[in-house]
Amino acid sequence: MDEKKFVQTTVEEVSALDPVSTLDYNEKIDDITVSVSNWISHDREAVIARILESDDMDDLANEDADFIIDKMETMDPAEAIEILREAEDYHSNDINFPALTLEKIRNLLEGPKAYDDNESLYDLDLRLEASMMKFYSPYPEVRSVCRPTDDPSLPVETFRSYLVGIIWVAVGAFVNQLMSYRRPSFTLSSQVIQILIYPSGKFLQYVLPKRQIGVGRFKFHLNPGPWSQKEQLFATIVTNVGAQEAVFMSYMPTMRLSMFYNQTWMTYGFSIIMGLSCQFFGYGMSGCLRRYAVYPVKAVWPTVLPVLQLNRTLCTVEQKKTLNGWTITKYKLFFILLWASLIYFFVPDYLFEGLSTFNWMTWIAPNNKNLAFVTGSLIGAGFNPIVTFDWSVINYSSCLVVPFYVTANRFFGCVMGGIVLLILYYTNYKYTAYMPPNTSSVFDRFGESYNTSRVLVNGRFDLDSYIAYSPPYVSAGQLMYQATAYLIYTFAFVYIFITEWSTIKEAIIGFYQGLRYRKKSTYERYTDPISVLMRQYPEVPDWWYLILLAISIVFGIIAVACYPAETPVWVVIVAILVTIALLIPFIVLYSTTGYFMSINNLGTILGGYMVPGSGLACIFTRTFAYGVDERSETVVGDLKLAHYGKIPPRAVFRGQVLATIIMIFITSGAVEMLITGSEDFCSWTNPSKFVCTFAHTLYADSLLMGVIGPHRTFDQLYPTFKWAFLIGACISAPIYVARKYSMRYTRYFHPVIFLGGIIRYGSTYNLSYYTEGFYASFIFMYYLRTRYLAWWSKYNYIISSGLTAGVAFGGILIFLALQYHPKTLDWWGNSISDAGIDGAGDATLKGLPEIGYFGLEPGSWS
Template sequence: MSAEPKNLSYPNQLGTVSVAEANDSYIEPVSEKSSSEKKNAIFSVVEAYQHDPDTIIERIKSSGDMDDILAEDADFIVDKLYTIDATESLKVLNEAIDYFGSDINFPEQSLEKMRLLVQGEEAYGQGPLFYDLDLRLEASLLKFHSPYPEVRSVCSPIDDPSIPVETLRAYIIGLFWVAVGSFVNQLIGFRQPHFTLSSQVIQLLSVPCGQLAARIIPDVKIFGVRLNPGPWTYKEQVFVTIITNVGAHGAVFIYYAPTMRLKMFYGQEWMGYGFTVVMGLTCEFFGLGLAGVLRRWAVYPAKAVWPTILPTLQLNKTLLLPDAKKRISGWTISKYKFFNIVLAGSFVFFFFPDYLFTALSTFNWPTWIAPNNKKLAFVMGSRIGAGFNPITTFDWSVISYSSPLVLPFFTVINRYVGTLIAGMVMLIMVYTNYKYTGYIPPNTADVYDRFGKTFNVSKVLNKGRFDSDLYKQYSPPYISAGNLMSQAVSYMIYTFGFVYVLLTEWRVFKEAIEGFIKSLKKRETSNFEQFNDPVSVLMKNYPEVPDWWFLIVLGLSFAIACIAVAAFPTTTPVWVVVVVLLVSIALIVPFIVLYSSTGYFLSMNMLGTILGGYLVPGNGLVCIFTRIFGFGVDDQAETFVGDQKLAHYAKLPPRAVFRAQVIAVFVQIFCSAGALEFLVTGLPNFCSYTQESRFVCTFAHSLYSDSLLLGVVGPHRTFDVLYPILKYCFLIGALLAVPCYYAKIYFSKQLRFFHPVLFLGGFLRYGSTYNLSYYTPGLYVSFAFMYYLRERHLAWWAKYNYILSSALTAGVAFSGILIFLALQYKPKKLVWWGNQVSSAGVDGKMVATYLSVPESGYFGLQEGTWS
């Protein structure tokens, strides 16, 4: 046996049992013994103490924050105790403390326990027997399972590679639902508030399809392919989920198209179905290729928890795997039954805030007291103002904006505090009339001219190009306080986030880069070789997707992108595409690391627009294309790499996942482009704020405003003349990151749960139709479930939390789709006070300003000074 900590012995009624004797009695490998023999062997010393072995079993299940989470895996963990000695256990714990010590997601209680264990039995203070047992238990958990309770609740520590995955029936079902999901989600994605045919909903619909296929399809082979390999499996269902997730997310390029095509914006009517398909495929495949490169940073590391995908895994388990009947915190209801009850309740209740009593959705009740009071609306309004309202909605589609049952509580609270302070800053800007924001509604994405009207871009364009003489005669563009603040922080957060995440996660970046270079030199080497966490060890059973496969996808999509912008009248030079894509690739690496651990994703949203304005001044279309190749491909890469992590947790063959994602992209793009054509050609007033069915295209308006400010007018006039503070925000962000990094090092305990990137991210929630009111209810829910219940009733939380999230979301989606198709697509108005009060006053009309335009007829810079 390996050496134990010194001076340990186990006194009992028969004398003193040495450490070596104790170890030999319950640590010796006994894989050939029966379960009862294993139990007797491991607890022979305990029985000498006259302890009840069942008590120790309960200790194993409850130790290390496991509670009943490991009830299904307890036998597995007990078996692993036989394979690890004290010396190895200490090594595992020390490595884990070094690796997870600064990880906010890692349970603080477990971390403290591990630190005591490595200090020795005396520091641990539980007696030599329990010290030895807990030492091996914690090490076994780290080496053979997951240290994160949320991951343990959805991810099995074992795998069976023989389970069918990439079957013909799985492809047929998955591609059918990706087609449906793509069309429906693209259709309703322009609506405000929007809902989606989410991954959870599609899972619910695809499970009975799979089970039906397993019953009715004959078990025969056609061209060597077995049509029915038996019962519908859990892995097939996850495989289908990964296919359908492509459609559930939506094609990013489609959301940009209305801003370019519609007459109310840039009016590029040449952009038809064919161009949409080509650009959609380009963005999707570039994102897929980039996702493959990002695997080392965001899929394989154990720190990459990916909280956003855990509900999907839990729902799949609930629908297809047996649920042990156990009493947890007084609850005995199965996860499946719980899901159905919540789903039904959510489905029925959503009729109230979405149709019958819409004031429950936008519950701006303080403004009802004095509907025409501007100051009240600015402070407490849900639309025009800051949203300082303690009770803002009873609508889950609004509450879920902050993903309160999915994201860690530290993510929600950091962003909420940032949003809270941002609201105060916005109001100060309005009431001090900073940069003429008092003459503009406080929180809007629209751009205004000096006369207080919406900026008319046609008045500064000559044959589609910016004309400085016309601009001098007309007006500079002015933006709201919320928009100005949001843009300033968005510039700051790019450099801040890049520097801060690089500093805090430098070791992860270094190891990933070294592994990537090694894989290119030795293409036969598996990517899993450099990762020793339990999931990666199991994944070594499957052939990995070589990095050069993804590099080929990157190269082809890049070539198609260059051909597309050159062949069509996009007015965008090819070299601009090259520059933006290179910057996008550089930035996404630290940003995807941040997203994989916190659920918050930074992207080249505004930065792409700025680059377009600098590279090709005076052209708003170029700004949109640079934003597409910046934010668009980053967003697609985030989706694909998240699904690869989903497959990693479920132990799916990587090459099967690669094939599935490639095929699903083709289906998605053709269906999504069709949905856009349907809306553009068949829906009256599409994207207008007065559209009867609320297809107002919030993002299209925001994109138009940004492209006007930074594209048509240009960064020079914007940064040097109108808002010079903006250009300094890049430098401020980079400089602030360094002291924040050192503050986290020297005050690690005090600042453990403070994340400055998330805090700054809260400021970005203003500048459009969103404000604090959309996130206050989510804070309440997050505190209750992701903090209180997770800390006090971990077993209940592990079993039901993600199921609750999936059921509420699925109920809203089903109900919303039914309401839309039956009552809203061709509106059947229900006119009464409860459906009118929230939009009746100043807050509802969204046009009031703190100051009125002066008697001179205009505000702002003196005439002739803004060109």
């Protein structure tokens, strides 16, 4: 048979096995490279190209293909079968694992009969799949950004990478902390800073002298050569953890300003102590969580993949090639999208704001309440097929980053939540019809915003004043949000422990053995290709992280024991223990799906129950709970980023610790500057728009949960909230069993993420923040990923990064040029979204009864 016909025939045979993910090789047959070994023929090389998501063997993936070919040559069939058997067992319930690959592995385990006794093709696929599992990655997303090899000679922890990282940590932390108090706020995101790091590193490459300085062991090169990809990634990791607002600094205005709790004793020194306590507790926990969310192969971390792709795009020279008709390089495409997104962002964010909040259905009849309640983007449920032309809204759910099933579960959960919200509202459940349907505001029985000063005497809760005034009432959206949030805490805890018990059990054993055998590397317990490559780098011992944990606890105890914080030490310990218990399953969920579960609400309630009558104690409890949660999940994500990038763990540890210390001093200084130097800081009339929206929300929450207390708020008005915890725990096991025995139909249904969609109500968020993200996710994360996998692997994360970075830069320019000294543009396109009932924000289904109030009878809420 003619060689070309032989290749063509074999490719068609292979294509028939996997028609969805097969690439079109018909036009590439002439370009297939000659066999690199005496046993790999043309047909096998074509299949290798298909597996590696490449149209031919002549692009950048050529090195990876050669690497896999070399491994295939030494792969024993018996070893291959054992590898695939372990992979089938490990990934059988893994939603992220490609279903077609799992089916193929099961066919291979059946033997050559599944290939119609075509032993040649069976042997090829057997070796290929086993080699991919053992030496590369089973996930196409990971293969698109992470190489199966490593070059340990590349410089990482250099003087210039530290210098660049420290400079942008200082700038980013200062700007992000200041702007977090502003409305509208903007941030120097990690993608923006990553772009700024690259020219900074290249600049130092040309200006620093090529000389070695230092003494003895502490000698280092000022300029070791070209700015490397590992230096870029190391500086990015340093800025990821340092160039952001600190958790405790966001809480400072609520406690310190006279308009709130007026705790003037909270000085710069106190904020340093609390900041270090919160931040380093997260670091200490991240070390303990490595075995749950960094080393396991299942921990894909979708949220860090765009960072890796952008890092490679900036630092790697790419060869042009044709891919589904596209020849543009990733580098060029990124900057085209960045500039296009930046310029376009001026349209929905400044020139025509109606395109951002595109509640066009309410424009038809602006004064129609029912239309606003059902379709409105602001106070309504958000049932609107076209809701925005603003990428910052479309990308609210990270639609081009997280897997499609995650976006779909959240979207349909949000649809369900909207239906439930409207049922609650139109049936006037718990007096919700006397308030707007979807708002975070708290109301009194007269339909006005709850005035907490009327229940306080000398800053403390007064029962007589409370009885004379009113209990607090919440909207239908807030009621549904609170109940679902409490339910999801216990549900997720039990459900994830059941579904991921093998991973959790392995992590517990590994942590114990890591403490017992301190000289033994944890990487030796893991056989995946990245962990094997990382064995050459000294690991960070567990006791390093435990020391950070101990230091942070000491700082926390000093803060609450030596200052008038109204918070007993035992309260801090309880809050931390509860957080640790929930953090393990939540970090597993975040690492596999990209869905972040915050426990800030639970921290607020814990404070209210443990220290009744104290708003300060409520805030401190929430600080420790949420600070540990948020910081741990952020740091663990960066550890996975370093794992994928093969960055030495001890270098990452040193860089993160240094960046955090710098961040705490910078952000504390930023808060001090605003509190002492900004006129009317946090007031709604602040001329620079530093109105501190979160500080006002936190004040209301702490008064209701801390001062008035959850007993009075929930026991008398909303007893269902208490049962939500029990209901969540009880239904988790039955749902797990039902899903297990109907996996064929429920494989992509994730109940925790589905519930996460329901809790998007209760504030300014609703279905409108998910609708167009769902469309985009379907196109990119499902259709293009399944039909054009090679194209998707190359361009998807670049498209996401380019559009997002353009919006970030556009927001910065709009603020500096048009909003710092306000230059308003008053016309129909900027006022139409707020012109009707949806924009007014105070419309209700029912007016006050004739008696002048709604709700419980007077005197019945003591």
